[in-house]
Amino acid sequence: MPEPVPAPGEVVVDVRRAGVCGTDVEFYTGHMAYLHDGNARYPVRIGHEWMGVVTELGPGADASWLGRRVTGDTMLGCGHCRLCRSGRQHVCADREEVGIRRGRAGALAERISVPATSLHALPDTVDDVLGALVEPAGNALRAAQAALSLGSGRQAERMLVVGPGTIGLLAALFVRAAGAEVELVGVSQTSVDFARSLGFTTWLGWDAVPETPFDAVIDAATDASTATRAVDLMQPGGRVVFIGIASTPSTIDTRTLLLKDVTATGILSASPGLDAAIAEFASGTVDARPLVAATVSLDHVEAVLAGEHPSGGPGPKVHVDPRR
Known part of the structure; x- marks a missing residue:
């Protein structure tokens, strides 16, 4: 070149x-x-x-x-x-x-x-x-901020992150730094074990996730089926944030969104979150x-x-x- x-x-x-x-x-x-x-x-x-x-x-x-x-x-x-x-x-x-x-x-x-x-x-x-x-962190921070804010001044207290890859783990680190309880679910034993080494409660497979609803869910997975599961686990009035991109279309029953009064948010790009991610790293809040x-x-x-x-x-x- x-x-x-x-x-x-x-x-x-x-x-x-x-x-x-x-x-x-x-x-x-x-x-x-x-x-x-x-x-x-x-x-x-x-x-x-x-x-x-x-x-x-x-x-x-x-x-x-x-x-x-x-x-x-x-x-x-x-x-x-x-x-x-x-x-x-x-x-x-x-x-x-x-x-x-x-x-x-x-x-x-x-x-x-x-x-x-x-x-x-x-x-x-x-x-x-x-x-x-910084670039993946900007994406993850935007997802974390969107999931934490439930509107009317309410902040999510209990959150699930789907997919303990780079973006999912970064989002979980930012959520934890903001004071909310966060758990993760993954399908790989290696990724689950690594998330646990960072101090997170992490579940292997959907069947292991407790039934207690979550205030918010961040879907950072690339499996098209996770979107529906994420919405099903939502507390009424909660928020689901989609940042993972599946290779095939995901389907969600919009009646569930409506009847549970759930807000769905999509995140594309780190651009609006780059400066904030740099600040978080600089302060030592998240390593x-x-x-x-x-x-x-x-x-x-x-x-x-x-x-x-x-x-x-x-x-x-x-x-x-x-x-x-």
């Missing part, structure tokens, strides 16, 4: 760390939806969870970014539509997505070029590991570093995408250090 050249308003970042996400695996296997609806095509350079140091400025880019440790927003809106003007560029119909959508090259490389306006500075209290976790099982070189990325879990810790996340 040629060295990136920053366009006007862009910067080049030397990548120090990048995370491998389930979306990256979907590109590797060919299952990514954008490959089938025209929003992405091969070749594509993947990687959207990253941090690094700004080393080069394009014309018009703010010189104060040079030399700073940063992470960046994945969602790059057109900047002109009504959604972008209202700060909702993450749902702009014409958006690029770093390493995902419309050919915007990603961070699984030594260097990446991104708009300076997408950058978020990292304080010294957020180390490189946490810096590369997500145990989620990173291993850090590998770019030479080992293909094996990770193919399903190999490198030797290291039991956490669900693998990081890449392009300098290795």
Whole structure:
């Protein structure tokens, strides 16, 4: 690949760390939806969870970014539509997505070029590991905040998180830090055991989940059948938050939502939660570093995408250090 050249308003970042996400695996296997609806095509350079140091400025880019440790927003809106003007560029119909959508090259490389306006500075209290976790943490924090707020000033006291993967665990950490009781359910003994090692009550399989209804449920799984189960477990007047994406359509009986007065919320993108996630990490309220099982070189990325879990810790996340 040629060295990136920053366009006007862009910067080049030397990548120090990048995370491998389930979306990256979907590109590797060919299952990514954008490959089938025209929003992405091969070749594509993947990687959207990253941090690094700004080393080069394009014309018009703010010189104060040079030399700073940063992470960046994945969602790059057109900047002109009504959604972008209202700060909702993450749902702009014409958006690029770093390493995902419309050919915007990603961070699984030594260097990446991104708009300076997408950058978020990292304080010294957020180390490189946490810096590369900001993007998934922003998603998870938005899900946690949505689930905690039941409206009219009420906060959820008891919550269930479905799917103890990276997003589910991050959401559970944020919920616990907010003072609510949180339990998890998963289908893998390995993921359940790891969640328990973090101090969470975690159930293996739906049959093990207690009958007591929950104030809120965060569905961070990729199984289409979990949406219905999540709604069934809801306390009347509660909230269910969907952040996991299934490969096939999920079905929910809207009569159940109506009769239980349940609010359903969907979460797309970390964009509105990036600054808050950085602040949570900086304050030490949540330490997500145990989620990173291993850090590998770019030479080992293909094996990770193919399903190999490198030797290291039991956490669900693998990081890449392009300098290795």
